[in-house]
Amino acid sequence: MTTFRRQVPTTTLTSTLCRPLLRSRKAYLPWCIFFMLYAFLTRRLFGHVYIMHSPSAHPTPSCPGVFLLGMHRSSTSVLSGLLVQGFGYEVGGPSLPPAEDNPKGFFERSDVVDMNNAFLNTQGMTWDNHDKIGGYNLSLTNSHLSSGVISNATLGDIVNFYNRAGRTVPYLHKDPRTCLTLPVWMEHLSHRPAILFTYRHPLEVAMSLKKRDNFPLVKGFKLWIIYNVLAVRYSSGYCRVVTSSDAIVHDTLEEMARILTDLSKRCHVIPPPNVTLSSTIVDAFVDHSLQHNTNGKHQEEEQLSNATILQDFGNGCVAPKIKSDHAEGSRDEMKETKVYLMAIKLFCAFKSGRAFWKNYEMPDLSTLNAPPSGVNKTT
Numbered sequence: 199m200t201t202f203r204r205q206v207p208t209t210t211l212t213s214t215l216c217r218p219l220l221r222s223r224k225a226y227l228p229w230c231i232f233f234m235l236y237a238f239l240t241r242r243l244f245g246h247v248y249i250m251h252s253p254s255a256h257p258t259p260s261c262p263g264v265f266l267l268g269m270h271r272s273s274t275s276v277l278s279g280l281l282v283q284g285f286g287y288e289v290g291g292p293s294l295p296p297a298e299d300n301p302k303g304f305f306e307r308s309d310v311v312d313m314n315n316a317f318l319n320t321q322g323m324t325w326d327n328h329d330k331i332g333g334y335n336l337s338l339t340n341s342h343l344s345s346g347v348i349s350n351a352t353l354g355d356i357v358n359f360y361n362r363a364g365r366t367v368p369y370l371h372k373d374p375r376t377c378l379t380l381p382v383w384m385e386h387l388s389h390r391p392a393i394l395f396t397y398r399h400p401l402e403v404a405m406s407l408k409k410r411d412n413f414p415l416v417k418g419f420k421l422w423i424i425y426n427v428l429a430v431r432y433s434s435g436y437c438r439v440v441t442s443s444d445a446i447v448h449d450t451l452e453e454m455a456r457i458l459t460d461l462s463k464r465c466h467v468i469p470p471p472n473v474t475l476s477s478t479i480v481d482a483f484v485d486h487s488l489q490h491n492t493n494g495k496h497q498e499e500e501q502l503s504n505a506t507i508l509q510d511f512g513n514g515c516v517a518p519k520i521k522s523d524h525a526e527g528s529r530d531e532m533k534e535t536k537v538y539l540m541a542i543k544l545f546c547a548f549k550s551g552r553a554f555w556k557n558y559e560m561p562d563l564s565t566l567n568a569p570p571s572g573v574n575k576t577t
């Protein structure tokens with residue numbers, strides 16, 4: 199396999215070198231033919247030489263841990279539960295106790311949540327301030343940390359755990375708020391962690407927030423957009439593995455195996471103690487979470503299968519008409535629809551992978567709270 203893979207660049211290189219020469223001077227033609235023939239005939243030799251030096255192609259795992267990024271209510275707790283209890287990733291520190299909305303536990307450190315809350319609170323924000331958090335100021339938090347406005351002792355404890363030398367078990371950092379604050383954490387790490395990004399359908403998230411926190415749908419959509427845009431923006435320079443709540447819930451074993459392979463092979467994260475998941479663990483986390491969502495699920499499925507399509511984003515990804523919080527044709531309904539379509543557009547780009555391309559135009563967060571076009575501000 200390795201031999202074969204290395205043969206391709208040899209000939210590719212030859213033809214790349216020859217193409218401009220061929221175009222400019224015919225005199226180089228015999229030389230090029232000779233070189234190509236030589237490359238072709240010695241493919242085995244090249245492969246052989248390569249294999250003898252193969253250790254350098256598989257560097258020893260060097261990345262000590264993973265930052266899990268995902269919006270609230272996007273099955274990040276299921277995912278981290280599988281990573282922690284199934285594979286043996288380490289969260290460290292004081293754990294957030296299970297709660298009514300997450301009876302199996304959160305698998306996140308309470309001091310990480312405290313720290314993120316401090317970052318946001320000192321700017322007059324909380325996790326759900328849809329009107330403010332899009333403007334969260336990273337450099338202000340950094341100056342709050344260095345001036346002592348935010349005590350950095352807890353941050354020190356947490357990052358020392360991540361930075362610990364000679365780690366043999368990978369760590370896992372998880373708190374949905376880190377979607378907003380990732381660069382602050384990165385400043386204090388001695389290494390570049392791998393990123394595991396996960397997303398869930400915006401309507402499912404918004405309905406879950408509506409049920410738990412009584413948030414209007416429009417607020418859920420706005421929060422979904424802000425968290426997802428910032429998570430993708432801030433993690434773009436890192437080795438990033440992308441998954442979705444859908445893939446984890448419906449294809450748990452396969453998807454978790456793929457995630458583990460990507461993290462270790464592509465991102466060189468040190469391998470966890472367990473490399474396969476037991477079905478007991480999967481049943482404990484995934485089945486439970488499905489049961490837990492049963493009531494909301496029917497409604498979401500009903501809405502998502504509505505035959506009236508508002509907008510088609512291609513590749514079979516559409517925005518069906520949903521049951522609005524507001525009266526048909528009202529200004530509030532138009533606002534809700536505008537934000538709903540922005541969210542679905544990004545969701546479809548996550549599914550197709552386009553959202554992770556460098557040139558993808560992410561929603562402009564400053565337009566989130568602007569009135570929809572065609573609506574008269576003064577009415």
Ligand SMILES: *[C@@H]1O[C@H](CO)[C@@H](O)[C@H](O)[C@H]1NC(C)=O
Pocket residue numbers: 282283284285286287471472475476479
């Ligand atoms: C590895 O998996 C076994 C069986 O599922 C489980 O009992 C054990 O706790 C796991 N080990 C770690 C370190 O998570």
Ligand SMILES: *[C@@H]1O[C@H](CO)[C@@H](O)[C@H](O)[C@H]1NC(C)=O
Pocket residue numbers: 335336337338339341
């Ligand atoms: C963010 O905070 C810094 C102070 O640390 C300030 O200089 C800068 O103007 C702020 N940026 C924005 C966009 O408000």
Ligand SMILES: *[C@@H]1O[C@H](CO)[C@@H](O)[C@H](O)[C@H]1NC(C)=O
Pocket residue numbers: 343344346350353354357386
């Ligand atoms: C905390 O602040 C002190 C100075 O106030 C600084 O020396 C130290 O490096 C900071 N620690 C972290 C983790 O930022």
Ligand SMILES: *[C@@H]1O[C@H](CO)[C@@H](O)[C@H](O)[C@H]1NC(C)=O
Pocket residue numbers: 500501504505506519520521
């Ligand atoms: C489906 O769309 C129709 C037509 O707009 C709407 O009246 C209905 O409430 C929608 N049903 C659901 C479950 O969202």
